[in-house]
Amino acid sequence: MNKITKEExxxxxxxxxxxxxxxxxxxxxxxxxxxxNYDKNFAAMNGIIATMCKEMIAELGYGELEKVxxxxxxxxxxxxxxxxxxxxxxxxKDISKIGILMKTVDTLINNITPKxx
Numbered sequence: 001m002n003k004i005t006k007e008e009x010x011x012x013x014x015x016x017x018x019x020x021x022x023x024x025x026x027x028x029x030x031x032x033x034x035x036x037n038y039d040k041n042f043a044a045m046n047g048i049i050a051t052m053c054k055e056m057i058a059e060l061g062y063g064e065l066e067k068v069x070x071x072x073x074x075x076x077x078x079x080x081x082x083x084x085x086x087x088x089x090x091x092x093k094d095i096s097k098i099g100i101l102m103k104t105v106d107t108l109i110n111n112i113t114p115k116x117x
Contacts, residue, residue, distance in 0.1 A: 004032045004112055012112075020091040022100075023082070023116075026051050031086065031116075046089045050079055050105040067102070070096065081104050086116050 004023060013021055013034050020042075022033035028047025033039040054065040068079040073094040078101065082088055090105055 004116070006032075008112065009034050012105075012108050016092075016101055016108065017094060017097060018090050018092050018101075022089050023047070023112075024050075024087060024089065025085050026054070026087070039098050042089065045076075046079060046098065050081075053079075069098075074114060076101070076104065078105065080109055081111050082112070082116055 009021060009023075009032050012018070020034055020036040020039070022036075022039050022043050023031040024043035024047055026047055027030060028044035030040045030043035033043070049068060049070075050084075053068050057063065057065045064081070066081050070077040070079075075091065076095055076098060078090045078092075078098075080088045080090070088105065088109060090101065092101060094101075106109070
C-alpha cells in the first residue's frame, strides 16, 4: 500500500471545505489525518461505527455499506467506504453543503483508492 501524503490530506480538506478528515481501517487504526486533536480516538470510534453499520446492512440483506452520515444540529460526520477495509471520515460544521460534500468526497475517494489497495 502506498502512503497518502500529508499534502494530499490537506488538499482533500481544502477542496471539500472540511474541518477535519481521517482515513482509518475497520479495526479503528488511524492511517492518515490532518493531525487534529484526538484523531486516533476518532479513528477508533469511527471504526466501531463503520463495523456495526456494515454488519447491520449485511444482516438486513441491503448489500454493502457505502456511506454513514451522522447529523447533529451543528455539524455532520460523513463516513465513506474506500474499499472493504478502509473508510474516510469527514467532519464539517457547514450542513448546508452536504450535497457538494458527498460529491467531492466521492471524487476524492476515487483518486486515492489506488494508493490504498
